[in-house]
Amino acid sequence: MSDSKTLIKIQHSLTQRNRAEARFHWYGRIAILIGLMAVALLFIDIVGKGHGAFRATYINLDIRYDADLIGIDNLSDTEQLSAGNWQALPKTALRERFPDVSSRRDKRRLNNLLSNGAGFDLKDRLLASPRLLGKTESVWVLADDDIDTYYKSWLDGNAYEARLTGQQIQWIGELHEQGSIKLKFNSNLFNRGDSREPEQAGIRGAAVGSFLTLVMTLMLSFPIGVCAAIYLEEFAPKNRWTDFIEVNINNLAAVPSIIFGLLGLAIFINFFHVPRSVPIVGGLVLTLMTLPTIIITSRAAIKSVPPSIREAALGVGASRYQMVLHHVLPLALPGMLTGAIIGMAQALGETAPLLMIGMVAFIVDIPNGFSDPATVLPVQIFLWADSPERAFVEKTSAAIMVLLSFLIAMNTTAVWLRRRLERRW
Amino acid sequence: MKLKSEQALELDESHVTVGQSFCDDPKMTMRNVDVFYSDKQAIYDVNIDIAKNEVIAMIGPSGCGKSTFLRTLNRMNDTVEGCRVDGQICMDGQDLYSPKLDVVELRARVGMVFQKPNPFPKSIRDNVTYGPKIHGLADTRVDLDEILEKSLRKAGLWEEVKDRLDQPGTGLSGGQQQRLCIARAIAVSPEVILMDEPCSALDPIATAKIEELIKELSQNFTIAIVTHSMQQAARVSHRTAYFHLGKLIEVNPTEQVFTMPKHQLTEAYITGRFG
Ligand SMILES: Nc1ncnc2c1ncn2[C@@H]1O[C@H](COP(=O)(O)OP(=O)(O)OP(=O)(O)O)[C@@H](O)[C@H]1O
Numbered sequence: 001m002s003d004s005k006t007l008i009k010i011q012h013s014l015t016q017r018n019r020a021e022a023r024f025h026w027y028g029r030i031a032i033l034i035g036l037m038a039v040a041l042l043f044i045d046i047v048g049k050g051h052g053a054f055r056a057t058y059i060n061l062d063i064r065y066d067a068d069l070i071g072i073d074n075l076s077d078t079e080q081l082s083a084g085n086w087q088a089l090p091k092t093a094l095r096e097r098f099p100d101v102s103s104r105r106d107k108r109r110l111n112n113l114l115s116n117g118a119g120f121d122l123k124d125r126l127l128a129s130p131r132l133l134g135k136t137e138s139v140w141v142l143a144d145d146d147i148d149t150y151y152k153s154w155l156d157g158n159a160y161e162a163r164l165t166g167q168q169i170q171w172i173g174e175l176h177e178q179g180s181i182k183l184k185f186n187s188n189l190f191n192r193g194d195s196r197e198p199e200q201a202g203i204r205g206a207a208v209g210s211f212l213t214l215v216m217t218l219m220l221s222f223p224i225g226v227c228a229a230i231y232l233e234e235f236a237p238k239n240r241w242t243d244f245i246e247v248n249i250n251n252l253a254a255v256p257s258i259i260f261g262l263l264g265l266a267i268f269i270n271f272f273h274v275p276r277s278v279p280i281v282g283g284l285v286l287t288l289m290t291l292p293t294i295i296i297t298s299r300a301a302i303k304s305v306p307p308s309i310r311e312a313a314l315g316v317g318a319s320r321y322q323m324v325l326h327h328v329l330p331l332a333l334p335g336m337l338t339g340a341i342i343g344m345a346q347a348l349g350e351t352a353p354l355l356m357i358g359m360v361a362f363i364v365d366i367p368n369g370f371s372d373p374a375t376v377l378p379v380q381i382f383l384w385a386d387s388p389e390r391a392f393v394e395k396t397s398a399a400i401m402v403l404l405s406f407l408i409a410m411n412t413t414a415v416w417l418r419r420r421l422e423r424r425w
Numbered sequence: 426m427k428l429k430s431e432q433a434l435e436l437d438e439s440h441v442t443v444g445q446s447f448c449d450d451p452k453m454t455m456r457n458v459d460v461f462y463s464d465k466q467a468i469y470d471v472n473i474d475i476a477k478n479e480v481i482a483m484i485g486p487s488g489c490g491k492s493t494f495l496r497t498l499n500r501m502n503d504t505v506e507g508c509r510v511d512g513q514i515c516m517d518g519q520d521l522y523s524p525k526l527d528v529v530e531l532r533a534r535v536g537m538v539f540q541k542p543n544p545f546p547k548s549i550r551d552n553v554t555y556g557p558k559i560h561g562l563a564d565t566r567v568d569l570d571e572i573l574e575k576s577l578r579k580a581g582l583w584e585e586v587k588d589r590l591d592q593p594g595t596g597l598s599g600g601q602q603q604r605l606c607i608a609r610a611i612a613v614s615p616e617v618i619l620m621d622e623p624c625s626a627l628d629p630i631a632t633a634k635i636e637e638l639i640k641e642l643s644q645n646f647t648i649a650i651v652t653h654s655m656q657q658a659a660r661v662s663h664r665t666a667y668f669h670l671g672k673l674i675e676v677n678p679t680e681q682v683f684t685m686p687k688h689q690l691t692e693a694y695i696t697g698r699f700g
């Protein structure tokens with residue numbers, strides 16, 4: 001056996017191996033590039049469509065808080081207040097701005113510049129400072145969504161005029177020249193619940209609903225999942241039964257989520273008569289859905305605790321329970337938490353099962369508790385995407401942006417928590 | 426020639442342990458002990474006494490059942506799925522495998538040091554005080570600190586770590602970690618300490634320290650040590666037990682085992698013919 005021959009053979013195969021390795025590196029890089037591009041495209045598209053929703057069109061009017069006009073004489077009489085004709089305030093002010101408008105039809109068109117919620121905004125203003133009654137004040141009032149769509153598109157240079165008349169466009173032009181129409185931060189988007197009127201619709205209702213549902217889910221699924229994982233991993237005898245359970249947990253993780261929705265409908269709503277559309281039932285259904293994920297990741301985390309630590313604990317006379325509580329759990333906790341947060345992120349984005357249990361209802365009020373009817377962010381996105389009004393397009397994208405930022409925040413928390421808990425040693 | 430000697434090393438079926446396997450005042454006694462992993466037998470009919478305050482070394486080729494034997498003494502085998510122990514093992518006349526006995530108490534009385542140093546991923550202090558804490562051996566922090574210092578001193582580690590008691594035990598060197606594990610074991614004041622190749626992961630200097638330690642500890646504790654190093658067995662132990670394929674072949678005072686082994690298998694092993 002001559003050494004030089006072996007050497008030549010090795011060198012020959014070496015070039016081949018190196019080439020294969022370089023190729024492999026490139027496959028990896030290309031795969032990552034494609035992934036990144038897809039993500040970038042998604043973000044560009046959503047931000048491009050949705051950034052407009054963070055600002056809304058407002059019209060500056062001199063509002064005179066005239067008690068006769070509203071039809072009230074006592075600010076503390078709630079019945080009067082709710083019966084009052086608040087919309088008359090901005091309407092009158094706008095008509096004073098354009099005194100030439102006389103025909104009924106034109107007046108109606110002029111009124112259509114305003115959001116029909118503008119009057120109620122003024123009511124809130126007046127109730128907050130009652131001394132305004134009888135006085136005149138310059139106020140930016142909310143414009144109608146068609147005006148909003150037109151004005152934004154006009155500012156961008158490609159005006160979308162389809163839903164307006166030439167006259168309305170002219171009025172807007174005049175207002176623009178006087179500096180009496182402008183885009184301002186859209187606080188409604190973050191402070192209000194859903195609405196039929198796009199300019200008044202906000203995501204707070206859905207965001208609070210999502211939050212409540214997730215809290216419910218986390219409170220149920222984390223303890224149950226962790227306990228199940230600990231029992232299966234540390235205490236359960238290894239026999240046919242536990243094998244059977246293990247297989248079924250894995251199966252459960254693969255069940256399409258809509259099935260869990262149907263299950264929730266059948267069990268929680270039809271059998272236990274939990275009310276529909278409330279975060280409790282949403283949380284219950286999402287718990288069913290996330291439990292397998294949490295159990296599986298928790299078991300993996302428990303398994304990854306080195307056996308030498310367990311032996312060390314048992315060796316100094318710890319009971320099994322003490323071994324688990326003092327040594328296994330602290331080491332497995334970061335993994336368990338990561339699993340839980342991944343499960344929560346899944347739950348946050350889940351739509352299908354919630355449709356089955358009525359969380360798709362049109363709900364204007366912001367939920368105050370676990371038993372108030374609510375919807376959730378992804379369902380809100382679904383509802384808005386399904387609405388015919390053009391103004392909902394940017395709202396949809398804005399809601400997606402909010403949902404994504406929640407997801408990113410949750411995943412960042414997961415990473416941070418993991419680092420934090422692991423850094424201890 | 427070679428073939429002939431190998432034949433001579435065959436185990437006779439009706440084997441009896443040669444040498445002095447019994448003593449007058451035993452700490453632990455084992456009678457007719459068999460150990461099975463599922464249906465595979467790992468230990469065959471072992472009979473032996475371990476005297477008070479003695480250091481007994483277990484030697485033998487890899488896979489002969491030394492660790493298995495050792496782990497029957499504090500029922501560490503309970504944690505192994507499918508492991509079964511037959512026969513009788515007693516400490517101070519009390520049956521270790523009787524259902525009345527609590528393993529937790531047993532493991533407090535029979536401590537263990539493992540092959541690979543395995544400190545808890547906690548501070549040095551917590552490593553040592555964990556045992557005393559769970560067993561309620563100290564009422565106050567002062568008592569606990571006393572146990573901490575005493576154990577670390579006995580383990581010869583005090584001077585090296587007294588200024589960094591709150592740093593992680595996993596941050597020590599391998600030899601220090603192993604001594605920390607010994608400190609952890611003696612902190613619960615066990616009567617017996619089992620050591621499974623405690624020096625196999627250590628360099629000669631760390632090994633020498635641990636051996637020194639074992640000699641000192643033997644004044645207060647009964648020690649059973651598994652080792653692959655015959656020199657180590659010769660240096661630290663009073664008696665040496667030689668295992669072969671799950672059978673206890675010979676037990677004798679250490680000098681005798683290494684100078685005049687009675688059984689031919691023992692001789693073959695210590696002269697390096699296999700192992
Ligand atoms: N958990 C287990 N399950 C099944 N068989 C086992 C298990 N542990 C050990 N055995 C078997 O039991 C026999 C004795 O093993 P043991 O670990 O006691 O040997 P040992 O003498 O300590 O060897 P070494 O010197 O290599 O540590 C071996 O044949 C081994 O394969």
Ligand SMILES: [Mg+2]
Binds near residue numbers: 492493621
């Ligand atoms: Mg071993």
